[in-house]
Every structure is written in C-alpha cells, then in structure tokens.
Amino acid sequence: MxxxxxxxxxxxxxxxxxxxxxxxxxxxxxxxxxxxxxxxxxxxxxxxxxxxxxxxxxxxxxxxxxxxxxxxxxxxxxxxxxxxxxxxxxxxxxxxxxxxxxxxxxxxxxxALAYSEANGGAGSATGASVGLVLGTGLAAGLCLDGRPAPRHGGIAVELGHCGMPARALARHGLGLWPCGCGRQGCIESYVAGPGLARLADGMGIPGGARVLADAPGAEAVLDVWADLAAEALEVLQMTLAPPVVVLGGGLSRMPGVVARLERALAPRLMAGVPPPALRLARFGxxxxxxxxxxxxxxxxxxxxxxxx
Ligand SMILES: [Zn+2]
Structure with a gap:
C-alpha cells in the first residue's frame, strides 16, 4: 500500500x-x-x-x-x-x-523523526532511540521497540524547553536568553538555529549561522555551541539513557557535527554514565x-x- x-x-x-x-x-x-x-x-x-x-x-x-x-x-x-x-x-x-x-x-x-528512524533507519534494532531535531527549534522524541513512547499529557520529550544548566551558562558568561515559549534560559534558546546565530553575533561574527562555515573564528563559536548542546545531551542521558540519539534538522547538516558533539559530550557526562551513539538521520x-x-x-x- x-x-x-x-x-x-x-x-x-x-x-x-x-x-x-x-x-x-x-x-x-x-x-x-x-x-x-x-x-x-x-x-x-x-x-x-x-x-x-x-x-x-x-x-x-x-x-x-x-x-x-x-x-x-x-x-x-x-x-x-x-x-x-x-x-x-x-x-x-x-x-x-x-x-x-x-x-x-x-x-x-x-x-515522527524518532519513529521513522526506529523503523528502518539509524535508530533501528536498538530497543530505545531518541530523535533529536536541531533546527529552528529543538525537540526530541522517544521510541521504544520501534513504537512511539506514551505521551502523558501530550508532552513528547520537550528537551528544548528544559532549562540550560546554570553551570553551562556560567562557563561561557551567558545570561538568561528569552525563549519563544515565554520563559527564559531554555535549552532551545542557545542550541537551536537562532541561538547559534546569537552566539555567533556575540562572538563577533555577525550574520548568524549561515556564514559560520566560512567565517574566521567560526570554530570557537561552534565549540561553545557544542558544549551547550552537550549539556542537552547529558540531560537526555541522565533521564532516558538512550543507546542511540538520531540527529535531524538543519543544524545536523553542519559538517562534522557528530564528531564535534561526541568530543564535547565526553567530559560533560558524570563518571559511569555511558554516552549514546550519535547518528545522523538515515532518511535526512x-x-x-x-x-x-x-x-x-x-x-x-x-x-x-x-x-x-
Ligand atoms: Zn522555552
């Protein structure tokens, strides 16, 4: 059919x-x-x-x-x-x-990303997998044995609107940025596309994320971004511990993003917490x-x- x-x-x-x-x-x-x-x-x-x-x-x-x-x-x-x-x-x-x-x-x-990738994609045959959209916003979904996990109260895995840990903001001298949800300091505000653009602006690269690849100093911006994104991944590991996190959304197309996030995540995880396998969405x-x-x-x- x-x-x-x-x-x-x-x-x-x-x-x-x-x-x-x-x-x-x-x-x-x-x-x-x-x-x-x-x-x-x-x-x-x-x-x-x-x-x-x-x-x-x-x-x-x-x-x-x-x-x-x-x-x-x-x-x-x-x-x-x-x-x-x-x-x-x-x-x-x-x-x-x-x-x-x-x-x-x-x-x-x-x-939908998690469900697709858990059925024939990068999250297949893992028991549990998270789909993480890094785009205009930041959101996650969880599949267990190829099925969407129950959504109690309509919430999937609203990682983007969890608070960015204070230790991460302190490390980089960042304040509480406003979020589209009406609150401040949400993970999405720093790690989704507009957040990356704001980080770049703040570090002297105007024009936002689109120019990052070519701009001098882009590496430093992306390292800060990856460190903040790693805090988000750490929240996932401490709550759900998925063996696989499948990345989708526009920012997942940045060259070398998987290796950059793997490097950033390792020092953030508490001792004994296993890192997830990070994979790009098979179906793009x-x-x-x-x-x-x-x-x-x-x-x-x-x-x-x-x-x-
Ligand atoms: Zn929010």
Missing part, C-alpha cells in the same frame, strides 16, 4: 508520497501561511488534495508538525500549541476532519514526513492505538 505524509513547519508545508516499500516518491512544497488560521488550513487542504490526486481518496495520510498536539482524550483533545504557526488554540483534529472527511493522525515532528530531511506517513499506513493496516 502506498501512503503519504505532510510535514508542517514554520516555513513550509511539504507533502510527500511513499511507495509500497516506503521509498520516497513525489513531493510538493508550499510556504506556510503565517498570517492567519484560515490561510493556513486552506494551504493544508490544497496539499491534502494534491496527495489524493496522486494516490487516491483512500490514501493513508499522516501529519508531522512542530509544537504540542494534545492527545485524543480529555477536554483539550486535539488542541494545538505551536509557537511558529498561526493556529494556536485551534482544534486540529476537527479541522483535519473537515478537510479530509476523516481523521488524519498527527504526530509531533521530533517524535524527509525522515519526519516519512514517520508520519508510516504512522498513517500502520493505522490503515489495522495498527492499534499505540500509534498515537
């Missing part, structure tokens, strides 16, 4: 088809409307229509998106909290039913949308409620 997925981010909504063996097929990318919910859901409907034009009305379609989607039960079921999208407080499940005429499974994008940028499509496929094939 073929299937399809939608990857909803702050800048684009990508629709992608997958063949019977989950091989990637055609894709269509549109800008994410940032103005209002009406424009957003119109764009989403057009992407669903495109997928169905390729794969038929019964095509299983799953959705990966940033932010928090409340679980299927409880008074806030289906409500979205997403800082980068104009749909905060919208009832996603109802909107999707209006668009598609049936329920479409929705997955946090970091969980398409891994999140692959995870969402796979979720829809498993549900269509009779998969159980664990998929959410």
């Amino acid at each position: 073929i299937c399809g997925g939608l990857d909803i981010g702050g800048t684009k909504i990508e629709a992608r088809l997958f063949g019977p063996g989950m091989e990637p097929g055609g894709s269509r990318r549109v800008e994410t409307p940032r103005s209002d919910a009406g424009a957003f859901f119109a764009a989403l409907a057009a992407q669903v229509a495109w997928l169905r034009a390729q794969g038929g009305a019964g095509l299983p379609i799953g959705i990966a998106m940033s932010g928090v989607v409340q679980p299927d039960s409880g008074p806030d079921s289906g409500i979205v909290r997403a800082a980068n999208l104009p749909i905060g407080g919208e009832h996603m499940a109802s909107r999707l039913r209006q668009i598609a005429g049936r329920a479409l499974p929705v997955m946090n994008d970091a969980m 940028d398409a891994s999140g949308v692959r995870g969402a499509a796979l979720l829809a496929l498993r549900e269509a094939e009779g998969g159980a409620a664990w998929t959410r």
